[in-house]
Amino acid sequence: MKTLVLGLGNPILSDDGAGIRVAQEVGKQLDDPQITVAETSEAGLRLLDSIVGYDKVIIIDAIQTEKGQAGQIYRMGPEDFSLTKHFSSPHQINLATSLELGNTLNLAMPQKITIFAIEAKDITSFSEKCTPEVEQAIPEAVKMVLEELVS
Amino acid sequence: MKKIMIDPITRLEGHGKIAIFLNDDGGVANVYFQVPELRGFEKFSEGRPAEDMPQITQRICGVCPEAHHMASTKTLDALFHVEPTSAAKKLRELLYSAFYVTDHTTHFYILAAPDFVMGPDAPPAERNILGVIAKVGLELGGAVIRTRHENHWVIQTIGGRPIHPCFGLPGGVSKAINEEERAKIEEIAKSSVEFGKLSLKVFDDVVLKNKDYLDMVLSDTFTHRTYSMGLVDENNKVNFYDGKVRVVDPDGKEFCKYVPRDYLKHLAEHVEPWTYLKFPYLKNVGWKGFVDGKDSGVYRATPLSRLNAADGMTTPLAQEEYEKMYSTLGGKPVHYTLATHWARLIELLYAAERMVELVQDPEITSTDIRNIPTAKPDEGVGIVEAPRGTLTHHYITDERGIIKKCNLIVGTTNNYAAFYMSVKKAAEDLIKPGKEITEGLLNRIEMAWRPYDLCLACATHSLPGQLPLEVTIYDAQGNEIKKLSQGIS
Numbered sequence: 187m188k189t190l191v192l193g194l195g196n197p198i199l200s201d202d203g204a205g206i207r208v209a210q211e212v213g214k215q216l217d218d219p220q221i222t223v224a225e226t227s228e229a230g231l232r233l234l235d236s237i238v239g240y241d242k243v244i245i246i247d248a249i250q251t252e253k254g255q256a257g258q259i260y261r262m263g264p265e266d267f268s269l270t271k272h273f274s275s276p277h278q279i280n281l282a283t284s285l286e287l288g289n290t291l292n293l294a295m296p297q298k299i300t301i302f303a304i305e306a307k308d309i310t311s312f313s314e315k316c317t318p319e320v321e322q323a324i325p326e327a328v329k330m331v332l333e334e335l336v337s
Numbered sequence: 338m339k340k341i342m343i344d345p346i347t348r349l350e351g352h353g354k355i356a357i358f359l360n361d362d363g364g365v366a367n368v369y370f371q372v373p374e375l376r377g378f379e380k381f382s383e384g385r386p387a388e389d390m391p392q393i394t395q396r397i398c399g400v401c402p403e404a405h406h407m408a409s410t411k412t413l414d415a416l417f418h419v420e421p422t423s424a425a426k427k428l429r430e431l432l433y434s435a436f437y438v439t440d441h442t443t444h445f446y447i448l449a450a451p452d453f454v455m456g457p458d459a460p461p462a463e464r465n466i467l468g469v470i471a472k473v474g475l476e477l478g479g480a481v482i483r484t485r486h487e488n489h490w491v492i493q494t495i496g497g498r499p500i501h502p503c504f505g506l507p508g509g510v511s512k513a514i515n516e517e518e519r520a521k522i523e524e525i526a527k528s529s530v531e532f533g534k535l536s537l538k539v540f541d542d543v544v545l546k547n548k549d550y551l552d553m554v555l556s557d558t559f560t561h562r563t564y565s566m567g568l569v570d571e572n573n574k575v576n577f578y579d580g581k582v583r584v585v586d587p588d589g590k591e592f593c594k595y596v597p598r599d600y601l602k603h604l605a606e607h608v609e610p611w612t613y614l615k616f617p618y619l620k621n622v623g624w625k626g627f628v629d630g631k632d633s634g635v636y637r638a639t640p641l642s643r644l645n646a647a648d649g650m651t652t653p654l655a656q657e658e659y660e661k662m663y664s665t666l667g668g669k670p671v672h673y674t675l676a677t678h679w680a681r682l683i684e685l686l687y688a689a690e691r692m693v694e695l696v697q698d699p700e701i702t703s704t705d706i707r708n709i710p711t712a713k714p715d716e717g718v719g720i721v722e723a724p725r726g727t728l729t730h731h732y733i734t735d736e737r738g739i740i741k742k743c744n745l746i747v748g749t750t751n752n753y754a755a756f757y758m759s760v761k762k763a764a765e766d767l768i769k770p771g772k773e774i775t776e777g778l779l780n781r782i783e784m785a786w787r788p789y790d791l792c793l794a795c796a797t798h799s800l801p802g803q804l805p806l807e808v809t810i811y812d813a814q815g816n817e818i819k820k821l822s823q824g825i826s
Contacts, residue, residue: 196396197396198381198393198396199396226499226500227396227402227500227501228500230443230447231443231447231482231485232489232500234482235485235486235489236499283465283466283467286467287466287467287470287478287482290467290470290475290478291470291475291478291479291482293482311377312377312378312380312381313377313381
């Protein structure tokens with residue numbers, strides 16, 4: 187099964203880089219030609235470009251929710267974003283709309299998409315390091331992604 | 338495992354916020370606009386080798402990393418006092434043109450087209466790219482995706498990496514392209530020209546042939562007579578990659594033309610107490626407030642401004658469309674904000690035609706791609722036209738090339754004042770005492786700012802994916818009476 191592990195975020199903006207950090211750690215522990223580990227700072231349509239052609243996709247990103255605690259890890263599917271799909275963002279389109287667009291245009295869309303999101307504390311300070319709370323969550327997130335890969 | 342739904346107020350502090358305050362009669366009393374501040378980029382850069390800047394600065398913006406990479410690379414040329422080889426300049430411009438094709442395609446089909454194809458009053462559930470495809474056809478949707486995909490391949494092939502290129506070096510680029518790659522890029526470039534023509538036809542069919550839309554484009558609500566800024570070549574023709582910055586006044590007369598290192602002689606920043614934003618303006622005109630006209634230093638740097646600031650396009654099809662736009666809209670310059678969508682498509686066609694010219698140049702496969710710098714670095718300024726406006730990078734280093742100071746004027750920033758004026762004017766014209774504030778009315782206010790494609794603090798990409806923007810309307814007592822959110826609900 188052709189699989190993509192995709193870390194999303196900005197590696198120089200504190201906790202926004204958490205997804206990329208996790209993907210990099212996962213990449214170090216894998217040696218399977220069927221699995222591609224990649225990172226991107228993009229979203230929307232470019233995300234669609236990245237995932238087309240894979241059977242299974244695991245996305246890791248930072249998230250901020252109203253009452254979440256920094257470092258908390260969520261496992262989600264695209265359906266969790268369905269509420270957002272019809273609102274266009276200032277620049278592009280969001281994940282759910284991207285996926286629907288791919289299906290509408292009969293692109294080779296993945297059969298399964300899993301999203302791991304790490305609750306971020308600081309996403310507005312330029313730094314290559316995550317906050318301690320998020321830093322501590324990274325090994326656990328790596329473990330969850332590796333387990334997902336064999337599930 | 339905890340399962341969650343995305344909370345509607347995700348990233349409460351991360352919103353771009355527009356607040357519209359009404360007076361006792363229900364008319365607009367005032368408008369405020371705030372965006373979150375990203376902290377500490379200058380400090381983050383200090384102490385790093387200047388050669389790292391093309392990699393670092395492209396992470397500032399998730400929408401146009403290629404523009405930052407290119408501006409930064411050109412800044413390194415200036416900093417190290419080295420002229421890139423001719424082949425290197427052409428490779429840079431070829432990549433940059435492919436980037437323009439992808440970026441302008443995205444903006445038009447994802448952001449602009451839904452308003453016109455579906456109509457400004459269509460419910461948000463239909464007013465999006467999926468609605469556009471349902472109405473216009475799968476074939477066009479496929480062409481949008483294909484054009485973007487192919488041009489991303491071009492960026493990756495020349496730039497060494499998808500999305501975040503790593504080929505820019507002081508004095509040139511890190512890799513050449515071979516004949517096989519050249520031939521494929523040529524095919525993509527030609528197909529992009531066809532796509533550019535098709536997109537202009539869509540605009541013609543959907544917008545220009547619809548009297549209501551044309552009236553809207555020409556209406557005073559969406560008009561601002563400001564100065565226009567854009568990069569031009571030695572013949573004053575539009576150029577995205579290189580040249581001088583030219584500014585024309587609201588009557589279209591050249592006000593100034595400057596080389597990158599002189600930018601501070603021409604630009605200054607105005608500060609308002611109600612926002613972190615700084616509003617750049619033309620120093621030699623002066624800040625007179627958020628007002629139109631020749632006496633106001635407010636300028637715009639958008640696709641339309643670039644066309645206004647130039648004497649034409651260097652490629653034949655784009656030039657034809659350039660002339661058509663100005664003859665249709667009553668001559669140069671054009672100040673109708675909604676015409677920015679038209680200008681963007683003309684630029685898309687130009688970028689594709691320019692790709693064809695560059696990829697057919699015999700020098701494009703040359704391996705003479707770098708001049709090694711020998712001078713000591715000190716200070717450099719580099720400018721390119723980012724899709725959202727003139728992008729300026731300025732670095733000062735010690736003699737080892739370690740960054741001591743860094744200043745950036747990001748494309749979007751140029752348009753903050755005009756953006757604010759556009760929102761305010763649309764709100765004042767459209768929200769009237771006794772008139773119900775409907776979704777369609779709010780969308781029309783949104784249409785006033787959509788052409789700018791404002792890149793807020795777009796360095797973050799946390800889920801749900803993009804920086805949200807929120808408009809709240811308050812009555813005279815300060816009570817919230819209506820809220821419009823994009824990207825957050």
